[in-house]
Amino acid sequence: MNKRKTIIDVAKECGLSQATVARVLNGQQDIQVKEKTRKRVMSAAQKIGYRRNTLAANFRLQQSNTIAISIPDITNPFFPELIKGIQEKMRDEGYSVIQLNNEWNPSIEKDHFQYMVQTCVDGAIISPSHSGTDFSTLEGVPFVLLTNSDLYSEYDSVGNNSKAGMRIALEHLYSLGHRKIALLVGGSMRSDPSWRYDIFSEFYREKGLTVPANFLVSCDYNVDSTLSFLQARKSMEIFLSENPMPTAFFASNDILGLAALQVANEHGIKVPDQLSIIGMDGIFSGEVSYPALSTVKKNRSEIGGISAQILLDKIKKPKDWSTKKVLLPCKLIERGSTGPV
Amino acid sequence: MNKRKTIIDVAKECGLSQATVARVLNGQQDIQVKEKTRKRVMSAAQKIGYRRNTLAANFRLQQSNTIAISIPDITNPFFPELIKGIQEKMRDEGYSVIQLNNEWNPSIEKDHFQYMVQTCVDGAIISPSHSGTDFSTLEGVPFVLLTNSDLYSEYDSVGNNSKAGMRIALEHLYSLGHRKIALLVGGSMRSDPSWRYDIFSEFYREKGLTVPANFLVSCDYNVDSTLSFLQARKSMEIFLSENPMPTAFFASNDILGLAALQVANEHGIKVPDQLSIIGMDGIFSGEVSYPALSTVKKNRSEIGGISAQILLDKIKKPKDWSTKKVLLPCKLIERGSTGPV
């Protein structure tokens, strides 16, 4: 077992000093080396099979070239695209990406923050597990939040404009003639869903209508997508048995919307002829349902890319940083689950 | 800006040597230190706010405590659970996980292998992008493959027994009385789908039946889940317009199965009364379709956990390693899309 080659070996091989060899071989190109010596070094390195020891370089530079993504759960269909968007951007810039799931558990999340500090990540992109997440553990690590909440006014953040998005959905239903719209919302640890009622009643007021009675189906939005779906199904069943049918449902995310759709189908309610349903997010499952689910799409890969860019900027010039907050628009995707009354 | 504390600072603070401080503070507990000095060190470390420099330790030990996962595409619904399974196991053992997507592109995959060597990952778990993937770039890096193909006999691998899984699905349909079963398969870069025909005809022979004419719907299984779905839809449309209806479809994965289901729904074909459909994999979308898709589930989080365990074993004792090949059973999940003829 022959030992791994170092720049010293290369130096010996080509008869130059360790320093010049290093100059040729280390990343930065902004150094003066003669073309001839550069070639001498390169061929010698090639010949003896030199490979840069990244661990040594990282140590010397005290940077890991790694950024961390902290999210609740990768199996939640909302996140993979987001992560892909981050990864693509980061790879282009030469960073590796470590992805950590906290299972919506604040204590695991805190461990992860500690881990990031320990392991010297250069930065982090964080989707907070709950509204009270404490970022003080992260001292020294630049980070960007994935949120549209105004709870985190002091931090950099990227998110979708969900309020506007909800209005887009309601407007869509309204334009199809729907006046009796019901709301299907899930309470979560992350944010109080009460703003949805505000938007809803505001919308009705603007249209000169009165908010219908029993317009609300609420359910626990759970850790696990499957469980959320089942919860939503249950709430839908109860609602349908106790209330007169609305003409449309707005679901605060696609999983809830799909639950409503499945229950409606099972009850022989024709979607969209008797009932329109629109969701929010734009996950894959909404494309393959029957009928395909209309939705207000959040461009998750764009969120990922932008948050990555902001983090990179912050890493590169941490001085005089002014907090950036980005809210991206949502986009209506009309599919088969919505139609005229 | 005060500099970060080192073990030397701690040593000064508590009046002990650097070496003893290191003994107390470094991970391994199997070293002899008096309880009293241990406390002295700990409180001194606490007091001055010492934090271990992981980068330095990694360099010294020449190990990154990082393993890499190489997969085609995280947005493919097959992978997130798999990754979660790996992550959980690896976190327990103190490893971080870097996840790389190659977009089914062999050249990106190769870059990723090179990157792994460069960056000194301790090991890798790889879902090959295509059947001809070349692992020679990875010299020195222990790795485990995620595959059930026998193309890779020389490597460690973990996968599901898809052949047995397909038989389970066919058996299920058969037991419901189906005799005219059609096959919906997607060709991919990873493996030749011809073994599916073999299993199919073998099954029919065993049952003393003759393989029905025009039993095959084939389509391109694409890089992108959405595209695959649309491809499969198209193939289904064509098949239905040109052939007599079978009583059941076996789809080689859930995405194809969902396409068949959606098209059937659109054509007013009652599933499962007029047509049964069964898929394979057990992705989330199959739970939320209407009717919910029966499937043969691959326990992806288990595959992840087991592959992680094998990799860990291999990292710990690379000597006298005998290649391990694990094939996990698939499990029938009966849902609404299959029923008696």
Add this chain to the structure above:
DNA sequence: CAAATCAATGATAACGTTATCAATTAATCA
């Protein structure tokens, strides 16, 4: 109680890179 053994601690050398400054060589200009 001295000798031998064992446990605990100390001194110090790596690990391979980058960065600083000194030394050399090449290029420019009067």
Add this chain to the structure above:
DNA sequence: TGATTAATTGATAACGTTATCATTGATTTG
């Protein structure tokens, strides 16, 4: 040409940890 400046290259010191061996202190044993 000789002096001055600019462009290359060389020598060497870090970075903070772990590991090796030497040393000291504590404990046992004949």
